[in-house]
Amino acid sequence: NPSLFLEEEKKNNFSRRTTLSTNLNLNVDKSNWILFAGSASILRYDTQSLLNDDDRDELWIAFELTTYHKINRYLKLQNALNTNLTHLVYLFGTRSANNSWNRVWRYSPTISFSPSGYFSSTNTFEVLANYTVFDFDERFVNIKSFSFRQFSFTDSTVIKLNAKVWFSCDSYIKLYERGELNWKEFKSRPINYFEEKTYILQLQHLSEENLLFSIGIRYFNQNRYKFDNRKKQLETKLLCIGPIGSIRWQLIPNYQLSIQGWYEKVTYDGSSRKKSSNITMLLKIFV
Numbered sequence: 001n002p003s004l005f006l007e008e009e010k011k012n013n014f015s016r017r018t019t020l021s022t023n024l025n026l027n028v029d030k031s032n033w034i035l036f037a038g039s040a041s042i043l044r045y046d047t048q049s050l051l052n053d054d055d056r057d058e059l060w061i062a063f064e065l066t067t068y069h070k071i072n073r074y075l076k077l078q079n080a081l082n083t084n085l086t087h088l089v090y091l092f093g094t095r096s097a098n099n100s101w102n103r104v105w106r107y108s109p110t111i112s113f114s115p116s117g118y119f120s121s122t123n124t125f126e127v128l129a130n131y132t133v134f135d136f137d138e139r140f141v142n143i144k145s146f147s148f149r150q151f152s153f154t155d156s157t158v159i160k161l162n163a164k165v166w167f168s169c170d171s172y173i174k175l176y177e178r179g180e181l182n183w184k185e186f187k188s189r190p191i192n193y194f195e196e197k198t199y200i201l202q203l204q205h206l207s208e209e210n211l212l213f214s215i216g217i218r219y220f221n222q223n224r225y226k227f228d229n230r231k232k233q234l235e236t237k238l239l240c241i242g243p244i245g246s247i248r249w250q251l252i253p254n255y256q257l258s259i260q261g262w263y264e265k266v267t268y269d270g271s272s273r274k275k276s277s278n279i280t281m282l283l284k285i286f287v
Contacts, residue, residue, distance in 0.1 A: 010052040015045045031070040038063035053094045059087040074115045082106040097143055099135040104128070118160040126152045133183040147188045150176035164206040168216075172198040193225040193232055200244070210250035218244045218262060239267040240276075256284040 021039035028034065043058040062084045069077040086102040108126035130148040137145045152174040160166040174196040179188040202216030220240040225232040242264030249257045261279035 010047070010049045012049060013045060013047045013052075013054075015043060017041055017043045033068050035066045035068075036063070053090070053092040055091040056095075057089045057091070059085075061085040074113060076112040078110040078112075080106075080108045080110070082108075097134070097136055097139075100145075101131075101133045101135075103131045103133075119158070121155065121157040123156075124152075124154040126150075126154075128152075131181060131183065133181065145181040145183055147179050147181040148176065150174065166204055168200075168202045168204055168214075170198075170200040172196075190227045190230065192227070192235070195221075195223040195225075197221045202244070212248040214244075214246045214248075216244050218242060218264065237269050240264045254286045256286070258282045258284070 019039060019041035022037070024034075024036040026034040026036075039060075039062050041060045043056075043060075045054065045056050045058070047055055063082075065081045067079045069079075071077060082105070084102075084104040087100075088102075089099050090096050106126065106128045108124055110122065110124045112120070112122045114120040128148075128150040130150075131145070132147075133145040134143050137143050152172070154173075155169070155171040157169045158166055159169075175194070177190055177193045179190040181188045197220070199219045200216060202214045204212060204214045206212050218241070220238075222236075222238040223234060224236045224238075226235045227233070242262060244260070244262040246258065246260040251257055259279070259281050261277070263275070263277040266274050266276055
């Protein structure tokens with residue numbers, strides 16, 4: 001079949017990746033240390049068939065800088081800065097409209113507070129900026145560079161009643177905005193904006209050393225806004241609330257069985273309602 005042969009021939013390719021990476025771990029003193037990790041790689045992807053125009057070069061650059069600080073026996077601080085840069089270049093003009101730069105920056109400090117064996121709390125703040133810039137977006141109407149900016153807050157708190165019973169509270173708040181981007185002037189036109197809040201409260205009981213029961217409630221709320229002359233207007237509202245439960249059983253040291261289930265009522269825009277339930281079972285094998 002000639003057409004089948006041509007399709008298979010289009011898949012033939014030759015790719016070569018060159019990577020350079022480094023890691024540095026510096027102990028300033030017993031309470032402070034610094035970790036740096038970085039890498040850069042180039043992918044060259046070439047095809048032999050004249051019917052395949054997927055030939056391209058990709059440049060990936062990534063680095064992470066993390067600092068740890070033990071302020072005292074109860075309080076610890078961690079700062080993490082991440083950067084990921086990706087440049088995609090197609091060699092043929094038929095695909096060059098997809099040539100782009102993707103730049104992602106993330107900064108996330110974490111505070112851990114544990115004044116006793118019965119109480120601990122970990123809080124993480126994160127700021128993220130993601131910019132995707134197409135090389136030729138000014139020449140094409142349907143291709144636009146875009147931006148994604150996000151702020152999130154995560155809290156995980158555990159209150160122990162005794163060695164086998166404790167409360168856990170997890171909170172996650174996320175605010176993010178999407179927009180069209182003019183990279184040269186570094187200006188953006190917002191398109192939509194989201195507010196998300198998730199709260200999970202659970203009572204957990206360790207009946208035996210290898211059997212953990214959890215029961216609680218989960219609350220999720222999402223508000224979506226659109227922009228009219230740069231003014232936010234509420235577009236949709238989603239609310240989910242209901243009970244959750246789980247069982248985790250350590251069968252033998254290398255096998256763990258988890259069963260999770262939840263039931264929730266879903267309210268959309270304050271009127272449309274439906275009910276949803278789910279159960280999952282997961283078997284983990286540790287090698």
